[in-house]
Amino acid sequence: MSNSDNIASARAHSNIAFIKYWGNRDHKLRLPANSSLSMNLADLHTTTTVEWSYALQVDSLTINGAPAGDIPLARVRRHLDALRHRLNTDWHARVESRNNFPIGTGIASSASAFAALTVAAVAAYGAEFEERELSTLARLGSGSAARSIPAGFVEWRAGDSHESSYAETFAHSNHWDLVDVIAIVSRDHKRVGSSAGHQTADTGSLQRGRVECASGRLRDVKAAIKARDFERFAPIVEEDSNLMHAVMMTSKPPLFYWQPLSLAIMDSVRRMREQDALQVCYTLDAGPNVHCICLAADALAVATRLQAISPKIDIMRSGVGGGGVVIPLAGA
Secondary structure, three states, X not given: OOOOOOEXXXXXEEEEEEEOOOOEEEOOOOEEOOOEEEEEEEEEEEEEEEEEEOOOOOOEEEEOOEEOOHHHHHHHHHHHHHHHHHHOOOOEEEEEEEEOOOOOOOOOHHHHHHHHHHHHHHHXXXXXXXXXXXXXXXXXXXXXXXXXXXXXXXXXOOOOOOOXXXXXXXXXXXXXXXXXXXXXOXXXXXXXXXXXXXXXXXXXXXXXXXXXXXXXXXHHHHHHHHHOOHHHHHHHHHHHHHHHHHHHHHOOOOOOOOOHHHHHHHHHHHHHXXXXXXXXXXXXXXXXXEEEEEEHHHHHHHHHHHHHHOOOOEEEEEOEOOOOEEEOOOOO
């Protein structure tokens, strides 16, 4: 990128939801069917640089050093349109984005990507928005990106309008020493993305029941996190994950993200907790990879047991992370 006063870089972290976001009440605004709750992941992040220029005729996008395909480029252009509207500009932008973890595999790469894009684009234009508004803007690009703007343990309020659907920190990153030991079953890009899945969430018979009970699960998980009560925390997190995937599997058409190895890992995690007294539970986003949430003291033992299940499993680990922030430009 060239030197310019209209350029900035930002970094945002992926997040793992304990109470899931699945389905929208308003697809255009990405107003979720229920409020959700998550933890930012310190070691999984997207770094994005945005340069606005009056001389550009179109937006451009590179991901991990390569020109983006038509689908991700179109999605970023739509988000830039929303940001242009808020910033009151018709300038186009060059966007360079880099991830340090696999994208499109159920590890919330769109969350960190659109959070970082939002923060960088606003900063590059010289604007300053409150965290709450940045969260609402990031939500327009990817619903879960709303949760990657604040730091630590985050609640995304469903709201009933653009302004009232935002995320906020309810416990800081140093509140509870949890670790996400991610069992990577597949690095392949999923055939059906989350955005498409949200469109069909209401076609099955289970979504209504999942949504009606979500607020109770959120209340209980939030209380467990505040009390650092893993015994209370674990079964609710697993139940919420199972419910979301049950909705996926019974939607029309059905979505099957679990693989045989995913099921083996989930079974092993339950046995680790029940038989080996390890403080660990599982949760899966829209993909086959299994997030094994545990106390930091048990992370090594959990990772060792996971790798013993199959040589095909790769392990990534992360503690609790911060929010979306502007960072110095490379070479500056």
